Amino acid sequence: MLGERLRELRLSHKLTLRELAKQAEVSPALLSQLENGVTEPSLSTLRKLATVFQSEISALFSEPNAPMVHVSRPGERMRLTAPQGEISYERLTPGRGDLEVLQATMAPGSVSAAEARGHESTECVVVLQGEVVVEIDGDRMVLVQDESVTFDSRLPHRFCNESTEPARYLLAVTPPTP
Secondary structure, three states: OHHHHHHHHHHHOOOOHHHHHHHHOOOHHHHHHHHOOOOOOEHHHHHHHHHHOOOOHHHHHOOOOOOOOOOOOOOOOOEEEOHHHOEEEEEOOOOOOOOEEEEEEEOOOOEOOOOOEOOOOEEEEEEEEOEEEEEEOOEEEEEEOOOEEEEEOOOOEEEEOOOOOOEEEEEEEEOOOO
């Protein structure tokens, strides 16, 4: 699904694997693996590709023929990882562009981004397991299992796991613009 979309975008921009790799500052081998579904992309790689395509990361996941009814099953979901595998995301929704729900697993000591940043959306975070520190516009709040926060994501924000245990949370974003 992501691989097909990357190939479609690359070809529509009339780029070879090598040309896209050079512009995105990644290896042609990595792009080939992504297009063929052999490996999962990092958020850093997705940001670089979106920049080359002059689009939001969400455009990389849009599915023009997304089903009106979508069933999400473990082991069949699109996965994304942050640098060094500290955070992994599984997408629970199809790429229709109206709503994105991700299930995140965050290793102890990891953060969603080096610095808080904002984007045009509304987000809701629901902690499923462990503890997640949510930083929004300079305020810090500690959320534990079954607690949630909803906020205007134009405010600079990021998520941290400052505990010694893994954390899991759901992240809903509408519209999905990272």
